[in-house]
Amino acid sequence: MNTQPMPIAAPSTGIRILAALAAVFGILTIFSGGNVLFGPDEARAAAGNYVGFVLWFNFLAGWVYVLAAIGLWLGRAWALRLAALIAIATSLAALGFVAVALSGTAFEPRTVGAMAIRVTFWVVVAILARRWTPAA
Secondary structure (H helix, E strand, O other), rough: OOOOOOOOOOHHHHHHHHHHHHHHHHHHHHHHHHHHHHHHHHHHHHHOOOOHHHHHHHHHHHHHHHHHHHHHHHHHHHHHHHHHHHHHHHHHHHHHHHHHHHHHOOOHHHHHHHHHHHHHHHHHHHHHHHHHOOOO
């Protein structure tokens, strides 16, 4: 009896490219967040006025990005749902960041662009993965 989850279909080249991009994005996210969280004081100083929960969210999400990338590469159905969940969770984190910024808390302006890139990337991945996967 085979207990391995079956792929929904053989992943297309487009899905494989999305998966590779997601993996790179995840690894870079883990590295950059981990460097600020666990690295030298210089890394924290270079990060400026970061918002703690956004930093932790992004660092932890980086691991989930890699998991989603593996699932997409292997053509697993759960990866489509995970990509959508990442897009939703990142959007909610971005809204939380906006609330903190509007409250007058100091923040690093580049975080606005970084969160916009993250939300856009995962919305695009979720939509394209769904569109490019037969029988999804």
